[in-house]
Amino acid sequence: MNIDFPWHFDGRGRTAATDDDNHIRAMIELLLFTAPGERVNRPDFGSGLLQMVFAPNSPELAAAVQFTLQAALNRSMADLIDVRGVQASSDDATLSVEVSYVVKATGQAQTATFSGGAG
Numbered sequence: 001m002n003i004d005f006p007w008h009f010d011g012r013g014r015t016a017a018t019d020d021d022n023h024i025r026a027m028i029e030l031l032l033f034t035a036p037g038e039r040v041n042r043p044d045f046g047s048g049l050l051q052m053v054f055a056p057n058s059p060e061l062a063a064a065v066q067f068t069l070q071a072a073l074n075r076s077m078a079d080l081i082d083v084r085g086v087q088a089s090s091d092d093a094t095l096s097v098e099v100s101y102v103v104k105a106t107g108q109a110q111t112a113t114f115s116g117g118a119g
Helices: 020-032 059-076
Strands: 081-091 094-103 109-117
Touching (some): 020 094, 020 109, 059 081, 059 094
C-alpha cells in the first residue's frame, strides 16, 4: 500500500493508504500540476502545464500541452508506466487532458482524465 494523496488520516486515525493504481494516478496528477524546478531534489519533475493556464485556449494550446505532457511523463514516470497516449483537447474555456498508460507492475491498461478552465 502507498500513502494516499492528498495526505490525510483514515477512519482509524492513521495515515490513509491507497492501492497502486490510485497512487500512480495521483502521481500523474502531481506531475501535471507541478512546475519544473518547484521540487528541490527533483528540479526536472513537472510538466509546465500551469504556465499555460493564462494562454488563450485553442487547438494550438492543446497540441503544446499534449507534447509537453508526453515528454514529462516519459521522463519522470518511465519506471512505473508505459505511456500509450496523451490527448489534449480544448472546448470553449475548458482544457481536457486524457492520459492512457499501462502499469508496468501489473500490465493493466489505465486511462486518467483531467480538465480545467484555461484563459
